[in-house]
Amino acid sequence: MVARFMESHSFPLSxxxxxxxxxxxxxxxxxxxxxxxxxxARLKRCFQFSQVRLINDLAATARAIPLIRSREQVxxxxxxxxxxxxxxxxxxxxxxxxxxxxxxxxxxxxxxxEGGHVDFSPANEHR
Numbered sequence: 588m589v590a591r592f593m594e595s596h597s598f599p600l601s602x603x604x605x606x607x608x609x610x611x612x613x614x615x616x617x618x619x620x621x622x623x624x625x626x627x628a629r630l631k632r633c634f635q636f637s638q639v640r641l642i643n644d645l646a647a648t649a650r651a652i653p654l655i656r657s658r659e660q661v662x663x664x665x666x667x668x669x670x671x672x673x674x675x676x677x678x679x680x681x682x683x684x685x686x687x688x689x690x691x692x693x694x695x696x697x698x699x700x701e702g703g704h705v706d707f708s709p710a711n712e713h714r
Contacts, residue, residue: 589634603630604640606647610699616641620681643699645686649676650697652688 593600609619614627627639652674668674671690678684688695 589630593634600634601636602638603634603636604642604647605630606644607641608644611641611643614641642697643686645676645678645684646697646699648678648684649674649686649688649699650695652676653695 589603605625607616607618607625608621609616616625617623618625625641627641630636630641631639673690674688674695676684676686676688678686685700687698687700689698690696
């Protein structure tokens with residue numbers, strides 16, 4: 588996929604950041620819904636990037652929330668967003684993606700979650 592992108596775009600690319608579906612641990616990701624194992628080191632080596640970062644796809648999406656203009660929003664209720672407050676992102680898809688933006692010292696810090704990959708299935712009335 589990366590090779591195809593690089594072949595079809597003529598500009599030089601030396602730094603890359605990829606939002607990837609799954610937990611990123613130790614600069615690697617075993618994707619949630621595909622049999623892929625992706626690592627920053629392999630991408631860097633394969634494409635001669637000077638820098639590569641993998642970040643969770645929902646954390647990447649959450650980073651865009653503060654950039655959304657009011658005219659691009661469709662409210663689901665009458666609550667008003669307040670600047671400087673924590674934000675949450677819920678993204679239904681093949682799972683239930685979740686991410687937070689924690690407001691700290693004047694900026695938002697994305698926090699990814701694999702919260703949608705948990706079970707809650709009581710077996711009977713008691714458990």
